[in-house]
Amino acid sequence: MTPPMTPPTNEPFDVLTMGRIGVDLYPLQTGVGLAEVETFGKFLGGSPTNVAVAAARLGRTAALISRTGQDPFGDYCHQALKGFGVDDRWVTPVASEPTPVTFCEIFPPDDFPLYFYRRPKAPDLHIRPEELDLDAVRAARVLWVTGTGLCEEPSRAATLAAVAARGGSTDRTATVFDLDWRPMFWGEGGKESADGRANARALYREVLAHATVAVGNVAECEVATGVRAPRECAEALLDAGVELAVVKQGPKGVLALHRDGTSAELPPHPVEVVNGLGAGDAFGGALCHGLLAGWELERIVRYANAAGALVASRLACSSAMPTAAEVDDLLGR
Numbered sequence: 197m198t199p200p201m202t203p204p205t206n207e208p209f210d211v212l213t214m215g216r217i218g219v220d221l222y223p224l225q226t227g228v229g230l231a232e233v234e235t236f237g238k239f240l241g242g243s244p245t246n247v248a249v250a251a252a253r254l255g256r257t258a259a260l261i262s263r264t265g266q267d268p269f270g271d272y273c274h275q276a277l278k279g280f281g282v283d284d285r286w287v288t289p290v291a292s293e294p295t296p297v298t299f300c301e302i303f304p305p306d307d308f309p310l311y312f313y314r315r316p317k318a319p320d321l322h323i324r325p326e327e328l329d330l331d332a333v334r335a336a337r338v339l340w341v342t343g344t345g346l347c348e349e350p351s352r353a354a355t356l357a358a359v360a361a362r363g364g365s366t367d368r369t370a371t372v373f374d375l376d377w378r379p380m381f382w383g384e385g386g387k388e389s390a391d392g393r394a395n396a397r398a399l400y401r402e403v404l405a406h407a408t409v410a411v412g413n414v415a416e417c418e419v420a421t422g423v424r425a426p427r428e429c430a431e432a433l434l435d436a437g438v439e440l441a442v443v444k445q446g447p448k449g450v451l452a453l454h455r456d457g458t459s460a461e462l463p464p465h466p467v468e469v470v471n472g473l474g475a476g477d478a479f480g481g482a483l484c485h486g487l488l489a490g491w492e493l494e495r496i497v498r499y500a501n502a503a504g505a506l507v508a509s510r511l512a513c514s515s516a517m518p519t520a521a522e523v524d525d526l527l528g529r
């Protein structure tokens with residue numbers, strides 16, 4: 197495991213992520229539905245949590261803003277964050293809610309349904325704007341927020357406050373908006389609704405006006421922009437305010453478009469897929485790493501593709517995040 201890493205006193209974090217945390221309970225049998233699964237592995241989970249772990253694995257200082265239940269799974273989340281070298285000082289308990297658990301089914305190469313247990317309300321949706329350490333939020337070199345953080349109050353107000361606090365900065369690397377569309381969190385009783393989608397789009401527009409980078413798969417870009425063709429999505433995201441738009445197309449590759457006119461369009465790195473879940477988070481952690489390093493766009497996308505591919509070739513999400521040596525190795529460096 198990565199040793200805990202905290203920046204020297206008063207130094208900002210390289211990567212500060214905000215949003216979901218929980219426990220992934222993933223089947224140890226693949227190709228069968230949950231009704232048939234007999235044993236599960238326990239892993240730290242939650243997409244922005246995984247992004248922080250991915251960045252830490254690549255040698256970056258990373259912290260998370262989130263909330264768990266006040267229960268043994270909450271203790272596990274803290275223990276696991278520390279083990280991965282992600283600072284947990286802004287992960288606080290909510291006494292009234294259980295720590296969420298997430299199951300999945302594994303049907304390689306491309307079918308990995310997720311089953312979220314986040315009711316009545318996930319602790320991370322209780323992140324409050326008045327409890328944010330806005331100095332740390334402003335100072336972080338990369339701030340990473342997600343679409344799911346907008347689905348309910350008070351997390352919605354907290355997410356908007358965090359991105360607004362970063363407005364007008366020139367000395368930070370990026371404010372990243374992961375478009376992260378999970379329809380079941382936006383409708384009544386966990387069912388997707390047209391209203392949910394329309395509400396999400398309006399809120400996504402608010403965040404895009406403050407963010408400098410937007411990243412999402414095609415379905416997520418469609419929620420944000422109303423269009424589906426990758427180049428149109430990227431252009432619409434630039435029009436909405438960001439400097440860099442990254443459209444992930446799973447097996448079809450990635451398109452990244454920068455406001456300065458540079459672009460990169462690359463195929464995925466071929467691997468034998470075990471579980472595609474978490475690939476997007478590995479991609480995200482590597483994207484942060486490349487932006488922090490100041491690499492040119494094509495190098496960043498190539499690197500993030502390789503990190504995503506490595507996680508797609510492994511069962512878990514957080515504990516599967518690659519080291520820089522593993523990414524370099526896959527890229528043949």
Ligand SMILES: Nc1ncnc2c1ncn2[C@@H]1O[C@H](COP(=O)(O)OP(=O)(O)OP(=O)(O)O)[C@@H](O)[C@H]1O
Nearest residue numbers: 413444446464473474475476477479501504505508
């Ligand atoms: N089957 C695959 N083979 C190779 N690379 C992959 C594969 N699946 C994903 N990747 C890599 O990971 C990146 C992100 O994957 P994907 O497009 O599935 O993101 P996502 O929908 O955000 O995923 P997640 O399930 O983690 O939320 C891809 O752009 C690609 O670089």
Ligand SMILES: O=C(O)C[C@@H](O)[C@H](O)C(=O)CO
Nearest residue numbers: 216241242243298473474513
């Ligand atoms: O929060 C999620 O998106 C699900 C996670 O628990 C899981 O780790 C995953 O699939 C990450 O993409």
